[in-house]
Amino acid sequence: MARYMQLHLNGGKGPDGRTMVPDDLFRELHTVQFFKPYEPNKELYRPQYPVGARNIGEALGLEVADYRGYRRVYYFGLSAGFTSLMSLFPDQSGGVFTVLNGPEFPLSVYMDVHSTLHYRVADMLLGLEPWLNTTTACSFPQPWVTSSSSVTYNADDTDDTMPSAYSLDFPRDKRDYEGTFGNPIFGNLTIRLNSTDGTLRFKHGLIGHGIILPLATTSGNRVLLNGPIRLLAPVAAYFEETQGGAINRLVIPVTSAEPSVVFERGLKLTDVDELPTAGGCTVSGAEATVYDMWPYDLQLGVAFIVFAFKFI
Incomplete structure (x- = not known):
């Protein structure tokens, strides 16, 4: 997985510097093809949160966003028993990938776990002051969001x-x-x-x-x-x-x-x-x-x- 991410970060070049995929194809791959509406479960805005994270749109199979003003390209995947998230920061030449095992429901909980890890690692990668600590990382999205993200059931x-x-x-x-x-x-x-x-x-x-x-x-x-x-x-x-x-x-x-x-x-x-x-x-x-x-x-x-x- 690390080599796949490095291929993206290097514009299609392999470990030996050889071009495996033309650079212009990767630029198109990371370019927004259509814009997306506001997604409250994936975006952070001030003053509710201490930082900002905004989705911009869909590229070719990837999502384009910004995190604290830095360009982020990411993809969230799931299969029976597994979920994963890949985040790339092309301008900073780094990224992070996480995978979790367990049932797929509720997805909101999995997204919170992945997001917490990625936000914390992104701060390290970008050289920014972390806004998640040992307390808030375990309670995210609380205390900024007070309502529970659990899914409830009604017989009707x-x-x-x-x-x-x-x-x-x-x-x-x-x-x-x-x-x-x-x-x-x-x-x-x-x-x-x-x-x-x-x-x-x-x-x-x-x-x-x-x-x-x-x-x-x-x-x-x-x-x-x-x-x-x-x-x-x-x-x-x-x-x-x-x-x-x-x-x-x-x-x-x-x-x-x-x-x-x-x-x-x-x-x-x-x-x-x-x-x-x-x-x-x-x-x-x-x-x-x-x-x-x-x-x-x-x-x-x-x-x-x-x-x-x-x-x-």
């Missing part, structure tokens, strides 16, 4: 909020939920009843699998798709019924501004829908162990930091 919401409780009792026979549910983009999701332990199990794609838990809410068809921590963070969803009362859709809300992901019952998009047997992706036997619920506060297993500076 249809957005990406997370539940606070679950039960073990389904409102109807578990066999009513069995079947194959398909989505044109996300493929097949199969639900089956485990005859050994009586749990309702799901399988999605090649590596997604886990247990379905009913949520303790007034709306009886809300459930939690809970998989192994290394693969899938808990996902809140709900089943829809036909007028006759049959289960016909599984709906996974995304955000209030985006359409939900809908899996239609009986829509099978491929005949190849098996879990791989190599690499530890399957759970052998009857899968009798129910996956423990992952708490929704931050569970920080590993924090890995990479520093990169321009070649001399």
Whole structure:
């Protein structure tokens, strides 16, 4: 990762000085292509904060911003179980990369952890007086932001909020939920009843699998798709019924501004829908162990930091 960052900082030149990517392509890569609206979860403004950090716009796959008046190019990435953030300061020939492991929710907490590390390292790199100390770094964004960034759950919401409780009792026979549910983009999701332990199990794609838990809410068809921590963070969803009362859709809300992901019952998009047997992706036997619920506060297993500076 350090070599990749150095490639950006050196305008496409490798460790031996040889041009690997033309400099003009990197300049275009770091140039704003369109501007972005105000993003309160990513920007700092005086006098609320002691410093300023502002997003300018989108480049080609990267975001362009300024931090305390210095140009910053960065990218935030996530995958199942991991989040990462890369910050480059091209004019100062330095940068920092962090990666954290754990479930992906809530993202606001992960962004706070990444941002705290990057702001502190940026001050060191830029030779500025640090504004985060051992107290404020652990409480960021407090004391400047007093409201909690935690995501709350309301049984009537249809957005990406997370539940606070679950039960073990389904409102109807578990066999009513069995079947194959398909989505044109996300493929097949199969639900089956485990005859050994009586749990309702799901399988999605090649590596997604886990247990379905009913949520303790007034709306009886809300459930939690809970998989192994290394693969899938808990996902809140709900089943829809036909007028006759049959289960016909599984709906996974995304955000209030985006359409939900809908899996239609009986829509099978491929005949190849098996879990791989190599690499530890399957759970052998009857899968009798129910996956423990992952708490929704931050569970920080590993924090890995990479520093990169321009070649001399």
